[in-house]
Amino acid sequence: xxxxxxxxxTGGGRRLDFHVLGPxxxxxxxxxxxxxxxxxxxxxxxxxxxxxxxAFIGIIAVGMTFVITAGGLDLSVGSMAAFIxxxxxxxxxxxxxVMGVGLMTVIVGILTALVAGLAAGxxxxxxxxxxxxxxxxxxxxxxxxxxxLVTWLAxxxxxxLDFDLRTFYGPVYYGGILGVTWPIIVxxxxxxxxxxxxxxxxxxRHCAAIGSNDQVARYSAVHVDRVRTxxxxxxxxxxxxxxxxxxPRLGSASSSTGLLWELEAIAAVIIGGTVLKGxxxxxxxxxxxxxxxxxxxxxxxxxDVVSPYLNGAIQGVIIILAVVMQRGTNVSR
Amino acid sequence: xxxITKAALAATMLTAxxxxxxxxxxxxxxxxxxxxxxxxxxxxxxxxxxxVEQLGERYDNLDFVLSTAPDPGQQVNDIEDxxxxxxxxxxxxxxxxxxxxxGPVASVAEQDIWVTVVDRGLSQENIEDLYVAGxxxxxxxxxxxxxxxxxxxxxxxxxxxxxxxxxxNERVEAFQQAIDGSGIEIIGMEHGxxxxxxxxxxxxxxxxxxxxxxxxxxxxxxxxxxxxxxxxQAGRDDIQFVLGGAGMKEMIQRVMEGDEMxxxxxxxxxxxxxxxxxxxxxxxxxxxxxxxxxIIGSELITQExxxxxxxxxxxx
Numbered sequence: 019x020x021x022x023x024x025x026x027x028t029g030g031g032r033r034l035d036f037h038v039l040g041p042x043x044x045x046x047x048x049x050x051x052x053x054x055x056x057x058x059x060x061x062x063x064x065x066x067x068x069x070x071x072x073a074f075i076g077i078i079a080v081g082m083t084f085v086i087t088a089g090g091l092d093l094s095v096g097s098m099a100a101f102i103x104x105x106x107x108x109x110x111x112x113x114x115x116v117m118g119v120g121l122m123t124v125i126v127g128i129l130t131a132l133v134a135g136l137a138a139g140x141x142x143x144x145x146x147x148x149x150x151x152x153x154x155x156x157x158x159x160x161x162x163x164x165x166x167l168v169t170w171l172a173x174x175x176x177x178x179l180d181f182d183l184r185t186f187y188g189p190v191y192y193g194g195i196l197g198v199t200w201p202i203i204v205x206x207x208x209x210x211x212x213x214x215x216x217x218x219x220x221x222x223r224h225c226a227a228i229g230s231n232d233q234v235a236r237y238s239a240v241h242v243d244r245v246r247t248x249x250x251x252x253x254x255x256x257x258x259x260x261x262x263x264x265x266p267r268l269g270s271a272s273s274s275t276g277l278l279w280e281l282e283a284i285a286a287v288i289i290g291g292t293v294l295k296g297x298x299x300x301x302x303x304x305x306x307x308x309x310x311x312x313x314x315x316x317x318x319x320x321x322d323v324v325s326p327y328l329n330g331a332i333q334g335v336i337i338i339l340a341v342v343m344q345r346g347t348n349v350s351r
Numbered sequence: 352x353x354x355i356t357k358a359a360l361a362a363t364m365l366t367a368x369x370x371x372x373x374x375x376x377x378x379x380x381x382x383x384x385x386x387x388x389x390x391x392x393x394x395x396x397x398x399x400x401x402x403v404e405q406l407g408e409r410y411d412n413l414d415f416v417l418s419t420a421p422d423p424g425q426q427v428n429d430i431e432d433x434x435x436x437x438x439x440x441x442x443x444x445x446x447x448x449x450x451x452x453x454g455p456v457a458s459v460a461e462q463d464i465w466v467t468v469v470d471r472g473l474s475q476e477n478i479e480d481l482y483v484a485g486x487x488x489x490x491x492x493x494x495x496x497x498x499x500x501x502x503x504x505x506x507x508x509x510x511x512x513x514x515x516x517x518x519x520n521e522r523v524e525a526f527q528q529a530i531d532g533s534g535i536e537i538i539g540m541e542h543g544x545x546x547x548x549x550x551x552x553x554x555x556x557x558x559x560x561x562x563x564x565x566x567x568x569x570x571x572x573x574x575x576x577x578x579x580x581x582x583x584q585a586g587r588d589d590i591q592f593v594l595g596g597a598g599m600k601e602m603i604q605r606v607m608e609g610d611e612m613x614x615x616x617x618x619x620x621x622x623x624x625x626x627x628x629x630x631x632x633x634x635x636x637x638x639x640x641x642x643x644x645x646i647i648g649s650e651l652i653t654q655e656x657x658x659x660x661x662x663x664x665x666x667x
Contacts, residue, residue: 056559056560058559058560063558063559063585067552067556067559071552071555169386172393172666173397174386174392174393174394174666175387175393175394175666175667176390176393176547176666176667178601192584267551268577268580270547272389272390272547273386273387273388274388274389274546274547274548277546316556319541319556319557319560320559322539327515327542
């Protein structure tokens with residue numbers, strides 16, 4: 019409620035500022051609302067929980083920002099995360115029987131996740147650029163493929179990491195430096211590097227150019243296919259990174275792992291101000307978008323006022339509001 | 352469980368008389384179940400496949416068609432294909448959802464095809480010849496009684512609910528009735544959707560919100576796994592125990608080993624699909640009547656009897 023109030027007031031003033039600041043104001047409004055509802059909202063424990071659980075979608079959404087900015091889309095990331103998690107667990111359990119519980123086993127697992135992520139991203143990217151197939155169709159296909167593969171790997175059940183190995187690997191999710199846990203640190207690093215890459219590097223500018231108009235970009239000597247493929251490979255790699263954080267949390271993967279992550283990531287990117295049609299991307303906005311989405315869930319869990327059945331409805335309203343705001347600005351441009 | 356043993360016994364008796372079986376005309380039995388979208392459904396898929404394999408070997412005159420559907424629409428298609436293309440004589444169906452499957456299954460029943468409905472009842476009565484199901488109110492009641500017995504002085508508990516469905520509502524209502532007047536107060540209740548990750552998140556937030564939680568009814572073993580991880584992470588020692596449900600092998604193992612946080616479990620056996628398939632098969636190979644309703648009770652598993660419920664080979 020108060021999110022909408024705040025943004026409307028600002029919108030009356032200057033449109034462009036409102037476009038940039040809208041998500042930030044929504045985030046601040048949610049934080050104020052949370053603090054009013056429950057005094058534990060700002061406790062270090064709750065803040066850590068929210069940031070750490072945002073990290074999976076967040077890391078993926080940073081990659082998704084580049085894909086969408088370059089005019090693409092990837093629906094396969096949730097299934098891909100589930101498949102990589104399943105693969106990682108199988109490989110780590112197998113390595114453990116040879117090398118035992120130790121650093122080497124974890125490193126093998128991490129390498130598996132990174133290589134699998136790179137490969138999966140490259141498959142998507144090459145099918146789209148070399149195969150000349152719509153991104154929507156390619157990633158819809160791979161979405162189904164990875165989801166089936168993880169169900170098949172798990173024999174319809176749940177793949178579990180060996181208990182001792184999970185205890186050894188657990189600190190990657192639960193541990194950290196000076197009270198800041200690893201998922202939060204990695205999410206922050208990915209976001210900072212992503213922001214710099216988007217704003218300061220040729221890669222970021224090429225993504226925006228391709229998303230605006232790929233013909234013009236091609237005539238401007240941008241390697242359109244190469245850059246486009248690179249965005250999917252980068253996203254795949256980041257899905258691998260997110261999975262490395264995800265597996266130690268509960269030590270398991272099943273067919274319900276990562277369900278709808280792709281839509282949450284896309285929603286976060288759009289809320290953050292990146293244009294769905296491509297041509298303009300904002301990594302820090304994506305980070306705000308991810309935080310908004312997880313805070314809505316968190317606040318609803320901390321109160322009994324709103325039925326939990328309405329969680330999706332509230333998220334939906336916020337996503338639509340964010341797009342309405344973008345529309346307004348584009349018209350005024 | 353008792354009933355399952357009976358059905359299995361009856362089946363064994365019939366195999367002892369192979370002459371009877373071979374005189375029968377051949378029949379095709381279609382089995383349509385939801386795909387393995389969560390742990391329990393995975394276990395159910397496993398038991399369905401096993402039952403179909405074993406029965407196919409045991410009775411030469413029976414043919415089986417097994418299909419798994421990711422959504423209700425696909426399940427309707429599967430059933431139509433089974434009738435049209437395979438000419439099934441019997442259908443064993445675990446409806447994805449009651450409402451959308453009622454019409455299609457009713458039209459199958461009208462074509463003189465034997466219909467066995469499993470677990471989720473149809474919205475209209477008297478369509479099926481045989482109904483095999485778990486006892487959802489019983490599942491909630493047994494859990495509630497366990498809380499009353501083990502928290503004689505009352506206390507504050509939180510409840511993790513499943514995917515919003517009739518099944519979940521029946522369980523929770525029966526649970527609330529069972530703890531009514533015992534001094535046990537539910538201070539938080541949210542949907543964890545029978546999912547580990549969701550349950551982990553919800554439990555984290557419950558722990559932030561409430562300084563004192565005496566026990567957790569996770570109402571499902573997958574959710575219990577998530578809740579236990581969140582409690583571990585928070586390092587809280589006010590929670591005395593977490594009660595799950597369904598009978599996942601890892602949880603049964605913890606009950607067997609006397610884990611203080613997991614002192615018990617409540618059954619809701621995914622193997623009920625095997626009971627249904629076996630009883631349907633009996634209709635075609637024997638003369639014993641098998642129509643009617645068949646409710647498989649929810650039982651309390653404690654350290655004493657945990658071994659009986661431990662299936663290490665099942666994926667669930």
